[in-house]
Amino acid sequence: MIEPVTWTVVGLSALLFVVAVVYAWRDRLIDDRLLLLLALIELGLVVQLVVGLFGLGQVDEDTEQATFAAYLVSLPLIPVGTGLLAIKEKTRWAMGSLAVGAFAVAVMTARCLQIWTLHA
Template identity: 75%
Template sequence: MIPLTYAVVGLSVVLCVVAVWYAVRDRLIDDRLLAVAALLEVALVVLLVVGLVGLGHIRDSTERATFVAYLVSLPVIPVGTAFLAIKEKSRWAMGSLAVGAFAVAVMSARLLQIWMSYE
């Protein structure tokens, strides 16, 4: 779980930085950026499966609920923001993609924090 979470955070940061760069340059989403978002999505689905399999590891019910809520909602964020970036033809689309990628990085780091507190 730990290396996978680091990979997710790394991909999220890359997506965020590139999306900000696209927004500053007033560029629209392209195939390379969609490929990074798709790779992030695959990693998030794998993280979801691994997290749900190891859910018994977390004993506190409040932390378990937070963990599951983050796990389930994380894969929705890149898909939603990428779809918005495709449909919206302005620099704000790249801004929303950057904010979504930043949210994924922060939520993934929080998942790791919850996971490590019970190890």
């Protein structure tokens, strides 16, 4: 995994979390700024997916390999799913689901880096 990309994804996800909570509080809908933030997070996750899967052999334990691979493959689906839900749903709960998705991306990405650095 590329550590600067990982921390960038975590930082952007944290920013998305805060902005989505503020949008939910103010009862605002998704806009272009949030979609751009989602696209940047998605780009970082796809880069991490490719790099991580090519370097999967560096993770020693089979259970850690499975966890690492599952996180890498499922992470890019979260921003897409929550983004589509936020576009379709026209209530403040859309921003709530976007915030939860951003939090999940931040935590899972940090966990991937933790697994990677333990075995690298």
